[in-house]
Every structure is written in structure tokens, then in C-alpha cells.
Amino acid sequence: xxxxxxxxxxxxxxxxxxxxxxxxxxxxxxxxxxxxxxxxxxxxxxxxxxxxxxxxxxxxxxxxxxxxxxxxxxxxxxxxxxxxxxxxxxxxxxxxxxxxxxxxxxxxxxxxxxxxxxxxxxxxxxxxxxxxxxxxxxxxxxxxxxxxxxxxxxxxxxxxxxxxxxxxxxxxxxxxxxxxxxxxxxxxxxxxxxxxxxxxxxxxxxxxxxxxxxxxxxxxxxxxxxxxxxxxxxxxxxxxxxxxxxxxxxxxxxxxxxxxxxxxxxxxx
Amino acid sequence: xxxxxxxxxxxxxxxxxxxxxxxxxxxxxxxxxxxxxxxxxxxxxxxxxxxxxxxxxxxxxxxxxxxxxxxxxxxxxxxxxxxxxxxxxxxxxxxxxxxxxxxxxxxxxxxxxxxxxxxxxxxxxxxxxxxxxxxxxxxxxxxxxxxxxxxxxxxxxxxxxxxxxxxxxxxxxxxxxxxxxxxxxxxxxxxxxxxxxxxxxxxxxxxxxxxxxxxxxxxxxxxxxxxxxxxxxxxxxxxxxxxxxxxxxxxxxxxxxxxxxx
Numbered sequence: 001x002x003x004x005x006x007x008x009x010x011x012x013x014x015x016x017x018x019x020x021x022x023x024x025x026x027x028x029x030x031x032x033x034x035x036x037x038x039x040x041x042x043x044x045x046x047x048x049x050x051x052x053x054x055x056x057x058x059x060x061x062x063x064x065x066x067x068x069x070x071x072x073x074x075x076x077x078x079x080x081x082x083x084x085x086x087x088x089x090x091x092x093x094x095x096x097x098x099x100x101x102x103x104x105x106x107x108x109x110x111x112x113x114x115x116x117x118x119x120x121x122x123x124x125x126x127x128x129x130x131x132x133x134x135x136x137x138x139x140x141x142x143x144x145x146x147x148x149x150x151x152x153x154x155x156x157x158x159x160x161x162x163x164x165x166x167x168x169x170x171x172x173x174x175x176x177x178x179x180x181x182x183x184x185x186x187x188x189x190x191x192x193x194x195x196x197x198x199x200x201x202x203x204x205x206x207x208x209x210x211x212x213x214x215x216x217x218x219x220x221x222x223x224x225x226x227x228x229x230x231x232x233x234x235x236x237x238x239x240x241x242x243x244x245x246x247x248x249x250x251x252x253x254x255x256x257x258x259x260x261x262x263x264x265x266x267x268x269x
Numbered sequence: 270x271x272x273x274x275x276x277x278x279x280x281x282x283x284x285x286x287x288x289x290x291x292x293x294x295x296x297x298x299x300x301x302x303x304x305x306x307x308x309x310x311x312x313x314x315x316x317x318x319x320x321x322x323x324x325x326x327x328x329x330x331x332x333x334x335x336x337x338x339x340x341x342x343x344x345x346x347x348x349x350x351x352x353x354x355x356x357x358x359x360x361x362x363x364x365x366x367x368x369x370x371x372x373x374x375x376x377x378x379x380x381x382x383x384x385x386x387x388x389x390x391x392x393x394x395x396x397x398x399x400x401x402x403x404x405x406x407x408x409x410x411x412x413x414x415x416x417x418x419x420x421x422x423x424x425x426x427x428x429x430x431x432x433x434x435x436x437x438x439x440x441x442x443x444x445x446x447x448x449x450x451x452x453x454x455x456x457x458x459x460x461x462x463x464x465x466x467x468x469x470x471x472x473x474x475x476x477x478x479x480x481x482x483x484x485x486x487x488x489x490x491x492x493x494x495x496x497x498x499x500x501x502x503x504x505x506x507x508x509x510x511x512x513x514x515x516x517x518x519x520x521x522x523x524x525x526x527x528x529x530x531x
Binding site for chain 1: 289290292293294296297300301304307308310311312313315317318437439440441442443445446448449450451452453458459463464465468
């Protein structure tokens, strides 16, 4: 475990130095993402508040919903984005094969050497600011328990986001071209979670809860925090399961990745 | 003109090579549209606003996404890559304007995606909008110049921002600024008629609302015929002004550019 942290921190320092090489660009990128995501938050707020309510949620509540999702993406992706999106390229160029010869598990070596993505600090800061503003305008009251619950929910959500990235990179073991199926699962399906799932038909609610459990990322924990109804007939315990679901899908995604690795044949270059 | 046509065709052809990407693009567009359909059904179902009908809203979303898809360009990225690998020196030698070259390349690349991604969405939407009111002939006639100006304006802004690549080391973030300004001031996410007053007022001072919002307003007959000249003229003036600006920026950029070796 001590070695793990030593390894992680030395890889982390390298990643930070790489990003900071172009300081102006780094800053301009962060501001750009504030504006880009700020626009999305503003749009959602204008949309919901001009109709007062969306599926039982008001503008600020929907902002909190999206805030949790973006924050968990920032955390999950800062560790796994480079890894997930770089894997196909590293397999194509043959660099990946070097990971197989290292004295640590190839998965860990890939994650470490792909590097921590410092750029997600922009997603994190914008989502934190919006989440605090939004929650202070809702019925949410910060107590030790509700804050702990929120933190554990964000942790669970981050694990779901990470699992999505890990699972989608598994495709690279079978085809090194562009990866539209993975992108479809990872980005397009997730678009449903920007809004309360109660506005969608029953079939979609079922998929997002039991098959691709994206609803545990933000909908269920936010529903518990804000006292919102969950789909009719669903177990009342669901809003409290995010950390569990997160840990489960994270473990499953690593198993899937290792299964993919077993079927990997080097490109031989 | 013919040389631009060649660039357009070449760029279109290279897109045709990826058939399966088109399939997934189609699915992705359909799913994204489906999210919007349920979302707006829930919103309009509240009955709070009576100024927008469901079919109007769907038409708004469809035309908006088609126009955005058509002009989606990464000019900054293209210039950045060309500078890094040195192909920029070849591109500048060609007897063709760089802007025209970028425009034909962008359109060739996007037209395929716009048709394959939006066509199925159109079919899908027919199920949801039996009550759609199509515009009369005059509004359609006004819509086309307005939409063409909107598309030209969108490309113009993307191109102008893309020229910044000559000064920056990396420019992946430029599209975030454009995306943000478009969704804040251009109504690409929520129609401007839902905006609070201050934001509505601010949008008149920037070019973004003339890109997709005003053309669609004409199509939906929300702009009366006798007032349609205002947004069309405004779009035209923005286009002229920004074209002059891009010439100045281009001159400064090429003066600055040094290509090392080959």
C-alpha cells in the first residue's frame, strides 16, 4: 500500500508538470470550460424555471441534480479519462505491450502512466460552485449526516463514472479504430441523467436503474436529499444504494477489462 | 469556384469511408432528440407557458441541430495540426483562399453527418408532431436567406476564432468558448423567447442570436413578414464586419508564421 502511494504521487507530479508547461493555455482552457459548462447550467435553469417545475423538480433542484453528475464526472474522469481515451492509441503504436512487462499489474501501470488529468479542475470547480448555490436555494439543510450522505453519494457516482470509462476502453482490445459503441454508452445514454428520470417513460427508468445504473449517479441520491418521489413501485431503499452500486460496477468494469486483456493479441509493431 | 467544389467532394468522400460511424451518429442523434422530446413534453405539459406549442418546439430543436451539425467545425484544430506537422506551408502555396478552403472542407465533412444524423430524427419526429403548422410561402422564402446567412455567420465566427491558433500553442479549448457563447447568447439550448429580460437584451449586441435562433423564428412564423428584414440585415452586417476583421487577423497571422524546414 505504501508503494502504491509512492508510485501514484510520482506519476501525479509528472502529469502536473506536463500540464503546467503551457500555463497560459491551461488557464485559458479552464476559463473556456467554465463558460461552456456555465452556459449549460444557465440553459437548464432558464428552461426549468420558466416552466416553474420539471417532473416535480424546480430549477434549483435540477441544477443540483446536474451539479452532482458533473462533479462526479470531474472526479472519475480526472483519474481515468487519459487512460480510457489513450488506450486504443497505445495499443496501435505498441506502447501498451511495455505495460505487460512491468512488475505491477498492467491495469495499474496503464492508469498511472496515462496520468492524472489536471484539466478536470475546471469541471470540479464549476460544479462545486453551482451545487452549493443550488442546494442553498432548496429545502436541503446541511447537517453532519446529510453532508456525509452527499459525500458518499458523490463518491459512488464517481465510481460509476470511472467504471463507464474503464468498461468503454475494454473495446480497444478487440478493435483499435474509433469506438462509437462505447461513446454511445458512455456519453449519449448519460444525457438522460441531466434531468429527473421521472419525466421519461417507464422503460427508460427501468434501464437507467437496473441495466445501466446511471440513475444512481445523481437522480436517486438527489431525490433522497431533496425529498423527491422515485418511480412508482420501486424499492424505497434505492436512493441510499449509490456507494454500493458504485463499488459494484467499478469492480465489474475492472473484471471486464481483465477479461478483455486475456483476449488481447499484440499488433506486433 | 471549381477548385472549392473539388475540396468539398474530397472531404465528403473521406467521410463516406466510415459507414458504421454514420450508423452510430444516427443512433446518437435519435437518442439525443428523444431526450429532448420527453423533456419538452414534460415542460410544456405543465401548461405554464402558452406561447409555444409542442410541434413548434420540436421543429425548433430539429432545425437548430441540423444547422449546428452543418457548421460544426474545428478550424483551430485543423490549423494547429497543419502547423505542427508542417502541411501548413503546402496549404498556403495552393492557389486558393485559405478561408474558402476551410469552408469547403468543413461543409464537405459535415453535410454527410447532417443528412445521416438528422434524417432519421426527422422520421422519428413525424410520430410526435401530427399538429405541426408548416410556414406559408413568404416565410419559407425569407427563411432560406436567413438560414444561409446564419450558417455563414456561424462559420465566420468559428473561422475567426480558429485563426487564434497561429498565436496559441494549443487550442483545444476554443470550441468551449464558442459553445458557451452560443448556448448563452444564441438560444441553441433554450429558445431566446424563454430568456430573462437582461439576457434577451444582451443577445442583441452579439452575433450569436442570428445564427440559428432568428432563422428558426422566421420559419415558425414568430417573426412577422414586415419585420423579417431586421434580423436578416443584422446578420448580413455582422457577416461583413467579421469578414473584414478576419482579413486583418489573417494578414497578421501569415506575417508572423515561420515554417521550419519541410
